[in-house]
Amino acid sequence: MADLKRTPVFEAYSRYGAKTIDFGGWELPVQFSSITQEHEAVRTKAGLFDVSHMGEVDVKGEGALYYLQRLTTNDVSKLAVNQAQYSAMCYPDGGTVDDLLVYKYADDHYLLVINAGNIDKDFAWMQENLTDNVTIENISAQTAQLAIQGPDAERILQKLTTTDLSQIGFFRFERNVVVDGVPCLASRTGYTGEDGFELYMDADKAEQLWHTILEAGKEDGLLPTGLGARDTLRFEAKLPLYGQELSKDITPIEAGIGFAVKVDKDVPCIGNDVLKAQKENGAPRKLVGIEMIDRGIPRSHYPVFVGDEQVGEVTTGTQSPTLKKNVGLALVKSEFAAIGTNLDVEIRGKRLKSVVVAAPFYKREKK
Template sequence: MELKTPLYEAHVKAGGKIVPFGGYLLPVQYKEGVIKEHMAVRTQAGLFDVSHMGEILCQGKDALANLQMMLTNNFDNLTDGQARYSPMCNEQGGTVDDLIVYKKGEEDYFIVVNAANKDKDYQWMLDHQFGEVTFTDVSDQYAQLALQGPKAMEILRKLAPEENIPKKYYHAVFDTEAAGIPCIISKTGYTGEDGVEIYLDSARAQEMWDALLEAGKEEGLIPCGLGARDTLRMEAAMPLYGHEMDEQVTPLEAGLGFAVKMTKEDFIGKKALEEKGEPARKRIGLTVTGRGIIREHQDVYLGDRLIGHTTSGTHCPYLGCPVAMALVDADCTEPGTKVEADVRGRRVEAQIVPLPFYKRSK
């Protein structure tokens, strides 16, 4: 049975079209529709309920040593309040999940994992923990709201003084408040835009949701659903677990080498990645030059040669064209290369382009 986030009633009241996602009932869109929501985030601001995401605490004398062994990125130089993205690999080098780790203090870390993988990730951590460390699943205690878009910070400043707001990307302020509500404010997001993600007590989620929407009225802030979240992350070429990566796809194949520190002494999956050597396939971007939209799980051809398959694809409202991401043979990744995708038995022309498709101007 699907769970409801603390904001379920607010979504229904606002006309949200509810669908099951990651074990939760969430709005895929509101009355304005995906395109309006997408454009609001690109040009003004949008508010997302991402309370389905999971939160896990990692605490104790050996907390850092555990993170260093379980995750591919390096955490020994993290400062208090800083966040870092990392894949988590299995022994074969495949991806268990991708997640974000925040350092709250010495021996105290806050980990955010994907909704559908929360239980799997938590069990993985418990199965691989060692020494003096405690992993605690605190997901039920937290709601998470994402305020995203070029006007997001302007809106937030109406509800929180400057010292409560993180200055840099991938940094958070713990034990702070906005709209008089205790919370964590993190300068992160999954849209390719400026903005924050706010973690707070589930019981006060509705209060924060209403306060943000009220504060953002003049700036055109609107609630946004899963549909826009997906089209926005696609334009920004942000990988989604279960699409661009999974237990069979390594972070290096998925283009996440920046978060895989092979110089680290060791981590789960390091040996397998070393033995595999240079990835035989890589994630690429495609813009559709033919007629049609290319979705996921569609074969990609270079002439008569099958070179891989698409992992995600959609029409991007801001760019005004259909795009896709694909995993293809490493020798077929040159930008400008013309390829074709098999869409239900019909070949649709596309061209390989550099990622990301969209990058906001600073």
């Protein structure tokens, strides 16, 4: 796999039996043991992900808040220091540039975390829309990120730090958490439907910490976890993946993340008119859960029909490891989005029956 980018943890993969694939120009592990085993570990114990391919952009200056209000769909003015926020960036037509996280360090200092495959495109968009008194810096190359996810994540990570992790609430973070001697930003957001932490650190410290965390969690059943399980986990929790549930042709409202779109804030975001109209009048399409009635697995981009009319397509689908059912997410015309609606999915030239069901497919029980 020549010319693929690699994370600072890459050299450690082989020790744990990784099978790597090309993921958006990066050579990343799809699995270490098996997708099902790793999925199960995250749902019942814990898994460790190398997500150092993700992008990070530093935003500073007295104009930072105005800039981010215009750039992103959520209301950044509502953030407290050490709080994170899920958001999106949109084009003027409402299509999605990317979904992202905004971390507030101070009134004039923020960190944006963006998707790996979009780093160059996103940064160009941010530069193109730069406003006064703001500087932005792409710090992706010098920043690594590890994520430990699952019901035992806090207990395992607590062995390696004196910071009381129970004090970091959901969508909160602390900047100077020392984990086994390595200074980290530790946040609690998650992309699996489980509790857990993201650790951001200098790239040259990531491989050492990867080994340390796996060793600390060995007796607890912590497993190194690849992109395969990351995808099945986030899919069951109905967390969108850019390029599937979100794209330049799909608005955040259509994708079901309207909660991250605030259309009445002081500084309207780019695309606000379209987003506001969709919020008020309904979007033309809607992301729904589907469950197969006939035997077959719905996969990304499979067309969805009602009678002879194509009414949408599958965005993600698999056999859910938790539910043991063939399920999918599909973007369909809104008039066919009601629970109980029968839809046909075209799988290898055959139209197979499915039904619209409630999603997310999985919700963890809160303690």
